[in-house]
Amino acid sequence: MVKMSDVAKLANVSTATVSRVLRFPETVKEETRLKVLKAIDDLEYQPNILARQLRRNETNTILVVVPNIMNTVFLGIIEGIEAEASKNNYKVLLGNTNNEVDNEYGLIDLLKQKQTDGMILFSARMERKRLLELCENHPVVLTMDYIDGLKIPSVSIDNISSSRKAVQHLISLGHTRIAHISGPFKYASSKDRYKGYEQAMLHNDLKIDSMLVQEGLFTFESGYNKMLKLLAMEHPPTAIFAANDEMAMGVIKAAKERGLNVPNDLAVVGFDNISFSSIFDPALTTIAQPVYKMGELSMRLLLDQIRGNSQMKSQYILESDLVIRESCGGRETS
Amino acid sequence: MVKMSDVAKLANVSTATVSRVLRFPETVKEETRLKVLKAIDDLEYQPNILARQLRRNETNTILVVVPNIMNTVFLGIIEGIEAEASKNNYKVLLGNTNNEVDNEYGLIDLLKQKQTDGMILFSARMERKRLLELCENHPVVLTMDYIDGLKIPSVSIDNISSSRKAVQHLISLGHTRIAHISGPFKYASSKDRYKGYEQAMLHNDLKIDSMLVQEGLFTFESGYNKMLKLLAMEHPPTAIFAANDEMAMGVIKAAKERGLNVPNDLAVVGFDNISFSSIFDPALTTIAQPVYKMGELSMRLLLDQIRGNSQMKSQYILESDLVIRESCGGRETS
DNA sequence: ATGAAAGCGCTAACAC
DNA sequence: GTGTTAGCGCTTTCAT
Numbered sequence: 001m002v003k004m005s006d007v008a009k010l011a012n013v014s015t016a017t018v019s020r021v022l023r024f025p026e027t028v029k030e031e032t033r034l035k036v037l038k039a040i041d042d043l044e045y046q047p048n049i050l051a052r053q054l055r056r057n058e059t060n061t062i063l064v065v066v067p068n069i070m071n072t073v074f075l076g077i078i079e080g081i082e083a084e085a086s087k088n089n090y091k092v093l094l095g096n097t098n099n100e101v102d103n104e105y106g107l108i109d110l111l112k113q114k115q116t117d118g119m120i121l122f123s124a125r126m127e128r129k130r131l132l133e134l135c136e137n138h139p140v141v142l143t144m145d146y147i148d149g150l151k152i153p154s155v156s157i158d159n160i161s162s163s164r165k166a167v168q169h170l171i172s173l174g175h176t177r178i179a180h181i182s183g184p185f186k187y188a189s190s191k192d193r194y195k196g197y198e199q200a201m202l203h204n205d206l207k208i209d210s211m212l213v214q215e216g217l218f219t220f221e222s223g224y225n226k227m228l229k230l231l232a233m234e235h236p237p238t239a240i241f242a243a244n245d246e247m248a249m250g251v252i253k254a255a256k257e258r259g260l261n262v263p264n265d266l267a268v269v270g271f272d273n274i275s276f277s278s279i280f281d282p283a284l285t286t287i288a289q290p291v292y293k294m295g296e297l298s299m300r301l302l303l304d305q306i307r308g309n310s311q312m313k314s315q316y317i318l319e320s321d322l323v324i325r326e327s328c329g330g331r332e333t334s
Numbered sequence: 335m336v337k338m339s340d341v342a343k344l345a346n347v348s349t350a351t352v353s354r355v356l357r358f359p360e361t362v363k364e365e366t367r368l369k370v371l372k373a374i375d376d377l378e379y380q381p382n383i384l385a386r387q388l389r390r391n392e393t394n395t396i397l398v399v400v401p402n403i404m405n406t407v408f409l410g411i412i413e414g415i416e417a418e419a420s421k422n423n424y425k426v427l428l429g430n431t432n433n434e435v436d437n438e439y440g441l442i443d444l445l446k447q448k449q450t451d452g453m454i455l456f457s458a459r460m461e462r463k464r465l466l467e468l469c470e471n472h473p474v475v476l477t478m479d480y481i482d483g484l485k486i487p488s489v490s491i492d493n494i495s496s497s498r499k500a501v502q503h504l505i506s507l508g509h510t511r512i513a514h515i516s517g518p519f520k521y522a523s524s525k526d527r528y529k530g531y532e533q534a535m536l537h538n539d540l541k542i543d544s545m546l547v548q549e550g551l552f553t554f555e556s557g558y559n560k561m562l563k564l565l566a567m568e569h570p571p572t573a574i575f576a577a578n579d580e581m582a583m584g585v586i587k588a589a590k591e592r593g594l595n596v597p598n599d600l601a602v603v604g605f606d607n608i609s610f611s612s613i614f615d616p617a618l619t620t621i622a623q624p625v626y627k628m629g630e631l632s633m634r635l636l637l638d639q640i641r642g643n644s645q646m647k648s649q650y651i652l653e654s655d656l657v658i659r660e661s662c663g664g665r666e667t668s
Numbered sequence: 669a670t671g672a673a674a675g676c677g678c679t680a681a682c683a684c
Numbered sequence: 685g686t687g688t689t690a691g692c693g694c695t696t697t698c699a700t
């Protein structure tokens with residue numbers, strides 16, 4: 001393997017000069033610089049980044065911790081992170097926790113061992129205390145999620161107002177008996193999506209029947225099962241607000257199986273706007289998170305921390321959009 | 335930052351002993367070992383992995399190069415890779431080429447600069463010569479794809495026989511006028527999926543009408559558009575074999591819009607068995623690639639190369655399955 | 669503008 | 685079984 005000293009020898013300069021040509025070309029006389037560059041070229045020299053990293057104590061690598069790689073919701077964010085990272089010459093390591101807290105702890109060691117300069121977390125399950133300690137000592141940002149009452153840099157949408165918007169849409173279409181299939185309430189975002197539902201209902205003087213609120217698991221199957229339960233009621237709802245698109249699809253499947261037409265007999269709104277929402281039949285009306293932007297911003301915030309730039313805000317809230325497609329019907333009715 | 339020498343000092347041993355406790359505990363007397371472990375614990379020592387890597391000239395990191403992160407087909411493989419990697423204490427770096435060859439070249443530098451120990455490629459677009467050179471000098475495996483005539487370790491299914499199986503299924507359901515919407519023919523897999531179609535047709539003495547073969551782009555939209563084209567024919571096909579599931583979904587959307595019932599008026603088989611295939615209405619009959627296994631195997635082959643184990647085979651072909659769901663109808667008709 | 673030289677923190681060959 | 689020590693290949697301070 002050709003190393004810097006080989007280049008230095010060939011160019012008749014010191015390794016210091018070669019290093020300077022590589023990192024601060026303007027500080028080297030043009031003549032010398034060209035000589036060195038030629039030597040680099042002739043020898044097809046590739047710097048050993050590991051040695052540089054050891055010396056400079058930085059890795060130019062960040063870690064992205066995902067609860068579940070298979071979940072398409074995260075894809076758009078990862079894409080944004082990756083784009084912003086490579087623009088800044090950073091690499092991204094992928095860590096999958098499979099929803100196991102222990103795996104989270106394992107991944108954190110990468111940070112502590114200086115193997116990555118920072119970390120972006122999708123939903124932190126670890127103890128609050130350890131999370132807080134981690135954030136105090138290392139660059140960390142939380143994305144798509146946030147922790148109540150903890151001052152940790154995070155990027156998300158306003159789940160409450162987004163849900164309110166979704167439910168308001170159903171109400172403005174004339175629905176009054178609206179059910180909500182929530183995500184697991186252990187997630188702050190699930191609670192907030194429920195709150196938005198509640199607010200929209202109360203704001204329109206609609207009573208919330210506790211039977212109409214079902215806690216799902218964010219999976220297609222749970223949407224399907226909870227919908228079956230709702231359909232078994234004496235007065236089933238005429239509209240559903242599902243806390244994510246997969247559950248919304250499960251809801252629609254159940255409804256179809258019972259001979260219901262969506263949107264004519266039942267209106268459904270989802271949440272997330274995953275890529276299949278537009279392909280699904282009927283195409284889902286849903287809340288779109290600006291995922292790519294969220295990824296970019298998360299990465300930028302992380303870089304700010306890594307570079308020691310002072311951080312003003314710690315919570316970044318981006319705008320979401322209600323994407324109206326087919327699953328609620330179009331016209332305002334009464 | 336607490337380093338190995340601090341631990342050594344506290345435990346009253348040399349750094350060599352500390353290093354041995356960490357890497358080969360059994361070579362150290364129990365008493366000493368415990369002493370060292372206590373010191374490590376007391377100081378909350380975390381080894382600097384960068385220094386280790388520099389010294390040992392290995393990174394325990396591999397690079398996965400994906401043409402497009404957003405494509406769910408790759409997810410299952412990545413999951414398998416990740417699982418096998420972390421089982422072996424390897425980390426995975428994610429590289430997105432966005433289908434740009436230049437980005438591929440950029441990522442290759444990570445390998446050359448010893449920043450990763452090996453690389454798994456999903457479809458290589460770079461020049462054959464450079465790919466070959468790369469493979470000769472570094473651990474590389476190609477997954478889900480293969481390059482005709484190049485001896486590069488690769489993991490894939492037999493696309494020809496898989497497609498034959500899919501088309502044979504349509505034929506056994508009584509169809510004779512079967513169209514194929516292929517992927518871009520620049521991919522070896524697209525060509526092979528076409529070949530399988532051809533073989534099944536010829537084997538059953540069915541003529542291939544060139545109008546019935548349409549080259550798509552592996553996208554939902556292209557499936558939709560090509561289907562519209564097929565439906566405009568004087569004698570439209572009664573069955574479609576689409577080279578991937580997304581196109582199959584596009585096909586079904588177009589058919590539905592024209593008032594056709596799938597599977598009653600039109601049978602459709604897809605390819606890949608992406609996660610939404612079972613959620614789609616009608617649920618897609620499709621060829622399932624053993625993605626998780628492919629990911630695991632790819633990683634294992636890469637590790638073999640990294641560790642210098644001799645490699646017997648270079649092409650690994652795994653079994654695919656025809657998953658029968660709703661989109662072709664169930665019963666054998668004539 | 670350039671060079672000499674001291675490390676970054678760890679590992680492993682060699683010596684005892 | 686443990687210690688000594690010479691690097692891994694680079695960056696950077698200090699001299700010149």
